[in-house]
Amino acid sequence: MVYLDNAATTAVRPEVLKVIHDSLLNDYGNPSSTYRIGKKVRHSMIQARKQLAELLNVAESEVYFTSGATEANNWAIRSQAEKSKELGQGNHIVTTAIEHPSVTNVTKYLETQGFEVTYIQPNERGEITVQQFIDVTTNQTIGWIAMAVNNEVGSILPIFELGEEANERNLWFHVDSVQAVGPMAYDYSQLKCTTFVGSAHKFNGPKGIGFLIYRSFQEHNHLGPLLYGGGQENKMRSGTENVPYILGMVKALELTFAEQEETFNKYEKLHHYLLDALNELDIEFEINGDMNNRVPYINNLWFNGNIASQMLIKMDLDDVYISAGSACSAGSLTESDILKAYYPDQPERWSQSLRISFGYQTTREDIDQFIQSLKKISEGKIDLWHSKKL
Ligand code: PMP
Numbered sequence: 001m002v003y004l005d006n007a008a009t010t011a012v013r014p015e016v017l018k019v020i021h022d023s024l025l026n027d028y029g030n031p032s033s034t035y036r037i038g039k040k041v042r043h044s045m046i047q048a049r050k051q052l053a054e055l056l057n058v059a060e061s062e063v064y065f066t067s068g069a070t071e072a073n074n075w076a077i078r079s080q081a082e083k084s085k086e087l088g089q090g091n092h093i094v095t096t097a098i099e100h101p102s103v104t105n106v107t108k109y110l111e112t113q114g115f116e117v118t119y120i121q122p123n124e125r126g127e128i129t130v131q132q133f134i135d136v137t138t139n140q141t142i143g144w145i146a147m148a149v150n151n152e153v154g155s156i157l158p159i160f161e162l163g164e165e166a167n168e169r170n171l172w173f174h175v176d177s178v179q180a181v182g183p184m185a186y187d188y189s190q191l192k193c194t195t196f197v198g199s200a201h202k203f204n205g206p207k208g209i210g211f212l213i214y215r216s217f218q219e220h221n222h223l224g225p226l227l228y229g230g231g232q233e234n235k236m237r238s239g240t241e242n243v244p245y246i247l248g249m250v251k252a253l254e255l256t257f258a259e260q261e262e263t264f265n266k267y268e269k270l271h272h273y274l275l276d277a278l279n280e281l282d283i284e285f286e287i288n289g290d291m292n293n294r295v296p297y298i299n300n301l302w303f304n305g306n307i308a309s310q311m312l313i314k315m316d317l318d319d320v321y322i323s324a325g326s327a328c329s330a331g332s333l334t335e336s337d338i339l340k341a342y343y344p345d346q347p348e349r350w351s352q353s354l355r356i357s358f359g360y361q362t363t364r365e366d367i368d369q370f371i372q373s374l375k376k377i378s379e380g381k382i383d384l385w386h387s388k389k390l
Contacts, residue, residue: 002320002369006202006359007151007179007298012248013204019251020206023244031241032230045243048250055253056181056213057189064212064223064233065246069178070102072197072212075226075237077106077145080172080194081115083222084142094136095145096120096128097341098155103145103176104337116140122155122342126290130161143172143194148180152338152355153289154298163192172221178202182256183264183297188213194221198253200245204360205252209245259360264296267358270367271296274356277371283378288339288353297358300339302349306377311354314382318373323355 003011012020023044029037031045053060066072085091095107097119107117118136122128133144144166146157159175166173175196180186182203188196199210214223229238256263278285278301288300303311308324315322324336335350343349356370376382 002366002373004356004358004362004366004370005321005323006362007154007355007357008323009201009207010204010359011361012206013252013255015255016205016248016252020244020248023247027243031243032232041243045241045246048243048246052211052250052253055250055257057187058213058215061234062213062215064214064237065241066197066210066212066237067208067242068201068210069100069176069197069199071226072195072199072210073100073102073174073176074106076174076195076197076212076214076223077103078110079224079226080143080174080222081110083224084172085115090138090140090142092116092118092138092140093143093145094118094120094133094141096122096147096157098122098128098150098152098338099145099147100151100176100178103147107145121344122290125292126155126342127293128155128157128290130158130165133162134165137169137171141169141171143174145174145176148175148177148186148196149184149295149298150289150338151179151298152336153300153342154179154295154357155290156293156295158293159193160191167192179295179298182253183260183267183295185260185264192217195223200249200252203252203256205249206245209242209249211249256360263360266362267295267297270358270362270364271299273364274299274367274370277367278374281371281375281378283374288349289342299356300353301356302353304348304352306352308352308354311374311377314377315370315373318376318382320370320373322370323357324351324353 027041029041031038031042049063050060053063081093091114093107093115095117111117120128120132144162146159146162148159149156163173172194175193177196178199181198194215196213197210201207223236225236227238232238232241284304286302288302312324339350339353
């Protein structure tokens with residue numbers, strides 16, 4: 001099997017699995033219980049929060065555990081938008097046209113509640129710039145939202161510069177950092193955002209656990225309670241904490257950070273290896289997204305004339321797993337909204353592009369097999385059951 005869809009999700013590391021297994025099996029006490037086995041679990045959770053804060057270079061009090069990044073994005077954006085409006089600070093939000101649905105569908109919802117949202121389109125070079133944010137900001141603007149790394153094409157957005165500018169203008173700034181946390185060597189203490197998020201299953205942890213970091217350095221920042229109940233997570237997100245997964249997530253991040261530089265170098269080499277191999281094949285392709293600011297571990301390629309959904313099925317038959325873009329639209333193979341934003345005048349590109357994304361286990365052999373599969377497809381050697389020739 002060749003798995004090259006790590007931007008969708010990653011395999012849980014055996015060391016992480018062991019931590020989760022031991023916690024589930026042995027330390028099953030409720031962290032809110034007052035007796036010893038509860039206290040032991042509570043202590044391990046406090047340690048995990050501390051470790052996560054150290055890894056990200058933020059304060060322990062700024063860490064909130066969530067069920068993943070979708071929850072964290074919803075929570076942060078709604079909370080801050082609704083409070084700003086309530087305080088009469090304005091109703092305008094600036095974000096980009098290339099955000100994940102867990103951001104875009106929140107801002108779309110906010111539009112039905114009296115908010116105005118500006119969606120910045122990538123410029124002719126495929127860049128999202130700080131100037132574009134500044135140019136559309138008015139005295140009604142309350143906050144900015146931007147992702148760190150785009151999940152479909154791997155473009156890097158200027159989140160550090162955006163943070164500086166947002167802070168100067170007294171705006172809240174939310175960052176969806178899901179595809180950066182892990183591989184990117186960012187010092188989050190230097191990121192002047194109000195909130196940023198992460199999701200464990202993108203860095204070899206389990207699914208269904210993530211975090212929201214809420215930085216309260218500006219006076220008007222606001223995070224309201226998400227769930228009312230027993231008062232867990234500083235009375236902000238009640239419910240018995242998922243301690244096994246919290247421990248697993250922090251273990252996964254610890255391992256990822258320990259190998260960060262080495263893994264990133266490997267991704268750069270694999271990226272060039274992939275492009276060289278594709279260039280040797282007699283198959284036309286172009287890289288999608290921002291050409292100058294991009295990560296090597298998410299590669300989105302346009303194979304002119306080849307329908308991506310058909311290529312995916314053929315690759316699947318060949319035991320090669322890649323994606324046609326975001327897998328987060330509930331398994332659908334519709335045309336990518338992100339590619340529409342990048343290439344509004346090239347509709348063929350929207351449905352003829354494939355995403356190949358690397359993980360810590362990816363090897364050159366995986367790429368060789370992907371290339372072999374591509375070759376077989378272009379020579380008509382993998383046929384679907386209902387059709388000899390597509
Ligand atoms: N933001 C981005 C950029 C993502 O790639 C994803 C996952 N595809 C999410 C948010 C949502 O994360 P989760 O799966 O933890 O809800």
